[in-house]
Amino acid sequence: xxxxxxxxxxxxxxxxxxxxxxxxxxxxxxxxxxxxxxxxxxxxxxxxxxxxxxxxxxxxxxxxxxxxxxxxxxxxxxxxxxxxxxxxxxxxxxxxxxxxxxxxxxxx
Amino acid sequence: xxxxxxxxxxxxxxxxxxxxxxxxxxxxxxxxxxxxxxxxxxxxxxxxxxxxxxxxxxxxxxxxxxxxxxxxxxxxxxxxxxxxxxxxxxxxxxxxxxxxxxxxxxxxxxxxxxxx
Numbered sequence: 753x754x755x756x757x758x759x760x761x762x763x764x765x766x767x768x769x770x771x772x773x774x775x776x777x778x779x780x781x782x783x784x785x786x787x788x789x790x791x792x793x794x795x796x797x798x799x800x801x802x803x804x805x806x807x808x809x810x811x812x813x814x815x816x817x818x819x820x821x822x823x824x825x826x827x828x829x830x831x832x833x834x835x836x837x838x839x840x841x842x843x844x845x846x847x848x849x850x851x852x853x854x855x856x857x858x859x860x
Numbered sequence: 861x862x863x864x865x866x867x868x869x870x871x872x873x874x875x876x877x878x879x880x881x882x883x884x885x886x887x888x889x890x891x892x893x894x895x896x897x898x899x900x901x902x903x904x905x906x907x908x909x910x911x912x913x914x915x916x917x918x919x920x921x922x923x924x925x926x927x928x929x930x931x932x933x934x935x936x937x938x939x940x941x942x943x944x945x946x947x948x949x950x951x952x953x954x955x956x957x958x959x960x961x962x963x964x965x966x967x968x969x970x971x972x973x974x975x976x
Contacts, residue, residue: 754902784964793864793951794903796964839902841965845958847893847916848965850902 753777755842757851764830764858772825772854774840783816783823784841784848787834794839797825830858864968866952872974873942880938881971885954892935893965894927895951903951909935910957942975949973 755776762770774783781802786794800816800823811828823842827834835858841848865884873879885892890911895903906925907917911932924942929935939946949972953965 786964786967793967793969794965796966799964841902847905847908849905850895853900853902 754849755840755851757838757840757854759854760852761855762857764856766832766858766860767829768858770827770830770856772827772838772840772856774823774825774842774851776821776842778821778842780816780818780821780823780842781844782842783814784843785814785823785825786839786841786850787836788839788853789836797838827856830856832858832860834858864952864954864966866950866968866971868971869969870972870974872976875944875975876941878938878940879942879973880936881950881952881973882934882936883952883954883968884934885952886966887933889954889956889966890932891955891957892929893953893955894935894937895953897949897951897970898947906937906950939973942973944975947973947975 755774758773764770783800785797788794814825816823837853837855839850839853841850867882871879893908894906896906897903905918907927909929912929924940927937949970951967951970953967955965
């Protein structure tokens with residue numbers, strides 16, 4: 753079952769914050785987050801495992817809520833380089849099922 | 861290590877022809893995955909290997925698709941009797957098996973297939 757991401761698209765000015773959500777109808781064991789720029793391969797951002805931990809990576813962090821079967825990606829003080837499509841991937845045993853993606857556009 | 865390498869980068873073929881793509885993963889990675897991506901969608905799972913063993917194949921995948929990883933290193937994906945609906949970006953990724961690392965997938969740049 754494919755996870756559902758929201759919103760589908762976000763437009764920001766540099767310095768603004770954004771939150772991208774990833775919801776699953778199945779129990780979550782791990783959630784991966786990736787960013788893909790147009791015409792390029794997806795790049796791994798971070799992985800969260802069952803346990804509700806929050807991780808950080810520069811000004812990008814994520815949380816994992818097992819009860820809600822949801823993960824959220826937080827982008828703080830966005831930069832132009834944050835533009836791209838963000839995908840969450842959920843799975844068990846290493847194989848991931850990806851969401852449909854959230855297009856993030858950051859303007860100067 | 862130069863990352864995950866995929867060849868060719870682009871392939872244009874006539875409907876009904878067979879095509880084969882190659883993926884060279886990161887050498888330390890024992891897991892190798894094939895995904896398909898169409899415009900505006902997330903990567904769709906096709907199949908994956910741990911070493912040379914094919915552990916799972918998508919039920920959505922027709923019998924025209926086959927993948928191999930003969931020596932647990934590079935992998936090939938073959939599509940027989942191509943159809944226009946096969947046009948997509950075919951992505952390969954590699955990783956360590958769960959429990960061996962938490963670095964996620966490393967994707968290759970993909971092979972863009974156009975069936976005319």
